Amino acid sequence: MTKDIMLDIRGQICPACLLITLREIANNKFSLKRGQSRLVVKTDHRDATRTIPGAAVSMGYETRTEKTDGYYEITIEYRK
Amino acid sequence: MKSPAATRTKKPRAGKSLAGLEKEKKKLNEYIRDKVNQLLTVMGTKALDEHELDESDFLQLDPIGIIALSFEQVLEHLKETNKSLGVAKNQLQAVFDTAGVCISIVDSDMRIVNCNEKQKELLVSDRDEIIGHHCYEVYCGKESPSLDCPAIETLATGRPVLVREVKKKSRHFQIVTSALKDKAGNITGVIEVSMDVTEKKKAEEAMRQAEKLSAIGLLAAGVAHELNNPLGNILGYALLALKDPALQADQREKLEIIVEQAKKGSEIVKGLLNFSRQSQPLFEEISIEDVIRKALKNLSSRLLAQSVEVTLDIGDMPRVMADPKQMEIVLMNLLINSMQALEGRPDGLIKIAAGKKDGFLEVSIKDNGPGIPKELLPDIFDPFCTTKPVGQGVGLGLSICSGIIKKHNGSISAGSAEGAVFAFAIPLERKN
Numbered sequence: 001m002t003k004d005i006m007l008d009i010r011g012q013i014c015p016a017c018l019l020i021t022l023r024e025i026a027n028n029k030f031s032l033k034r035g036q037s038r039l040v041v042k043t044d045h046r047d048a049t050r051t052i053p054g055a056a057v058s059m060g061y062e063t064r065t066e067k068t069d070g071y072y073e074i075t076i077e078y079r080k
Numbered sequence: 081m082k083s084p085a086a087t088r089t090k091k092p093r094a095g096k097s098l099a100g101l102e103k104e105k106k107k108l109n110e111y112i113r114d115k116v117n118q119l120l121t122v123m124g125t126k127a128l129d130e131h132e133l134d135e136s137d138f139l140q141l142d143p144i145g146i147i148a149l150s151f152e153q154v155l156e157h158l159k160e161t162n163k164s165l166g167v168a169k170n171q172l173q174a175v176f177d178t179a180g181v182c183i184s185i186v187d188s189d190m191r192i193v194n195c196n197e198k199q200k201e202l203l204v205s206d207r208d209e210i211i212g213h214h215c216y217e218v219y220c221g222k223e224s225p226s227l228d229c230p231a232i233e234t235l236a237t238g239r240p241v242l243v244r245e246v247k248k249k250s251r252h253f254q255i256v257t258s259a260l261k262d263k264a265g266n267i268t269g270v271i272e273v274s275m276d277v278t279e280k281k282k283a284e285e286a287m288r289q290a291e292k293l294s295a296i297g298l299l300a301a302g303v304a305h306e307l308n309n310p311l312g313n314i315l316g317y318a319l320l321a322l323k324d325p326a327l328q329a330d331q332r333e334k335l336e337i338i339v340e341q342a343k344k345g346s347e348i349v350k351g352l353l354n355f356s357r358q359s360q361p362l363f364e365e366i367s368i369e370d371v372i373r374k375a376l377k378n379l380s381s382r383l384l385a386q387s388v389e390v391t392l393d394i395g396d397m398p399r400v401m402a403d404p405k406q407m408e409i410v411l412m413n414l415l416i417n418s419m420q421a422l423e424g425r426p427d428g429l430i431k432i433a434a435g436k437k438d439g440f441l442e443v444s445i446k447d448n449g450p451g452i453p454k455e456l457l458p459d460i461f462d463p464f465c466t467t468k469p470v471g472q473g474v475g476l477g478l479s480i481c482s483g484i485i486k487k488h489n490g491s492i493s494a495g496s497a498e499g500a501v502f503a504f505a506i507p508l509e510r511k512n
């Protein structure tokens with residue numbers, strides 16, 4: 001019963017996707033770490049598909065990136 | 081580098097222009113962006129693009145705060161990883177150390193990097209310093225590696241090598257070596273796994289001996305059977321010839337030697353038959369005392385010659401169901417062993433005792449010889465277990481005894497306390 005926390009940063013004038021995602025991870029740290037939720041980030045920023053997984057992995061998360069029509073979906077979750 | 085704060089306090093406040101303040105703010109922003117980028121790089125991601133965010137949006141995000149929180153998680157993750165690595169390392173070490181095989185790791189120079197407890201136990205007996213020393217020196221006791229060393233071949237070819245059998249420090253090992261490689265594929269060392277196959281080899285040896293034994297048994301039975309008649313004839317004719325009154329003294333002497341040797345020959349044949357006879361005991365009601373006395377009578381001249389004293393302690397004994405011939409063989413073997421152990425002693429003493437105990441008839445034979453060496457005790461009833469020189473014993477006596485007693489549903493034991501003690505017990509009642 002994992003809840004998906006959606007973070008849509010598509011088309012925003014918000015290129016600092018990484019910082020925003022990191023903030024979201026920090027805000028949901030406990031439920032993520034307990035496996036109660038996962039974070040699904042939607043972004044159309046190509047660079048983010050490298051920076052976000054890089055940072056998430058060094059914090060111990062697993063990530064999966066899928067390309068859907070026109071944007072990327074990065075799923076971040078914690079697995080024991 | 082001076083910090084922006086330090087720069088600011090130096091300048092007088094009053095004289096500050098708006099343009100000057102803007103400039104300072106920009107500088108401060110750049111400083112923060114610079115540090116944020118540094119921290120992000122440390123976290124393993126790419127730095128932010130110069131144009132990704134404008135100044136005010138950037139600061140409003142509180143980048144330092146976010147990164148601080150993220151770093152906290154990075155550290156937690158590292159700690160956990162470290163912990164589980166530690167656990168894994170301990171588990172591996174435990175597996176390494178409790179493995180039933182010897183494991184050793186050597187570098188490309190054949191110096192020992194690590195080895196497990198089993199390896200130390202079996203192959204390093206005489207030294208404390210192992211790590212950093214050459215394996216051929218520590219494990220094989222050599223000054224240079226031998227030509228057929230599997231580790232050398234693995235180091236040269238990178239391929240695993242299996243050596244079926246090698247003798248090191250008086251044990252037999254089967255050895256497998258495999259190469260340790262770094263990421264680039266270069267050979268950096270060898271893992272050597274040695275399995276102690278000494279026990280297996282012993283078991284195989286015992287198997288071979290058992291096979292040999294049954295082959296000998298068959299052969300012996302056949303030969304004994306065939307030899308009995310001619311030996312009987314030689315003896316008979318020699319005795320007949322001895323009756324001739326016209327014999328010269330030297331002819332008589334020669335004939336007597338023939339008689340003596342023919343008797344010796346038939347003794348050997350009898351022994352072979354005893355050994356090869358796998359027959360079931362022929363049970364009859366016997367008195368064990370009679371059997372003991374008979375055995376002592378057979379040996380009386382030797383006992384006398386060796387001046388061995390024998391004491392008998394036999395209580396009120398019921399008759400038992402047993403094969404008297406086989407019981408005699410058991411007693412003879414035990415007594416002869418004791419006499420052999422007492423050879424050369426002026427005060428030789430053999431104590432024989434018999435009595436009832438828990439439904440069994442128990443007979444014990446005790447001597448004041450040197451006793452049985454501790455390491456011999458576990459194998460003493462095995463065939464070919466002997467400490468006697470060739471010609472004096474082949475190590476079959478006790479295995480024959482144990483076979484006979486087992487067929488009587490009894491038990492036999494050996495002990496050592498100021499001499500040797502042998503005891504056997506057979507059931508008083510025979511169940512069908």
Ligand SMILES: Nc1ncnc2c1ncn2[C@@H]1O[C@H](COP(=O)(O)OP(=O)(O)OP(=O)(O)O)[C@@H](O)[C@H]1O
Nearest residue numbers: 417418421451466467468473474475476477478500
């Ligand atoms: N009374 C004893 N005192 C000391 N050692 C004994 C005694 N009896 C047996 N042993 C030891 O046990 C070994 C095995 O005995 P066993 O009778 O089976 O064979 P053996 O006497 O050597 O040869 P064999 O009986 O075939 O002539 C002997 O070689 C001897 O070392």
Ligand SMILES: [Mg+2]
Nearest residue numbers: 417473477478
């Ligand atoms: Mg013997």
